[in-house]
Amino acid sequence: MATKSKTSDAKVPVLKGKEAEDKVLDYMKRMNRPFGAVDVSANLKGSVPKAAAQKILVALAERGLLVQKTCGKTTFFVANQANLEDMPAEKLAALEDEYKKLDEENKQLVAESKTLSADVAKLKSAPTDEELAFEIGKVADAIEKAQTHLEPLRAGMPLVSAEECEQLEAEWMRWRKEWVRRRKVFSTFWSLVTDALTPQEARELGEDLGIEQDTGEHGVLEKGPLCSSGSVLGKRRR
Structure with missing residues (x-):
């Protein structure tokens, strides 16, 4: 009897205690955006359940590692900006240079994309081989008719005055x-x-x-x- 194939998505292990707390704190610092317990639990793929995530976020806020903010009935948490490491001037300058370089490359790619789009539009508006063959046939028929009309004149037929x-x-x-x-x-x-x-x-x-x-x-x-x-x-x- 054939054995069942294993699913590609392995079940994420549930974290507890200090391990779960470190996971949440690292995520909040890395993202540096306001999240609620539901968002944190979902973004961590359920490795920290929603109830546990809520308790951890509150505890981290009480210890000053996070800042708790309330909007209506909804509570959000964000990394305490005072605890974040300052960015050295050299690193900021390097990031600025990298940004300018990427921005320039992006502009070049946008210009190239516009050119290619224009070329594609021209190709789409151009007649196909079948359409060209049909038009050439029509022109050939018109030339043949015109030649037929010219034959009497070339043979010396007098013109109408x-x-x-x-x-x-x-x-x-x-x-x-x-x-x-x-x-x-x-x-x-x-x-x-x-x-x-x-x-x-x-x-x-x-x-x-x-x-x-x-x-x-x-x-x-x-x-x-x-x-x-x-x-x-x-x-x-x-």
């Missing part, structure tokens, strides 16, 4: 205006004729009379560049 363009423009504007006018006249007349008919009856009447309505191509033409305001054969007037 400015006068011919003006004539085509005039013809286009004239007949488009006539188209729009006739369509309006028909729409007005047809509305009067079919006012008392249902949509199905009106459709049947139109079929009997052989009336041809505008097709989808007419709608596309109306919305296209040729019919846009100020357009001349698809080009804007200047």
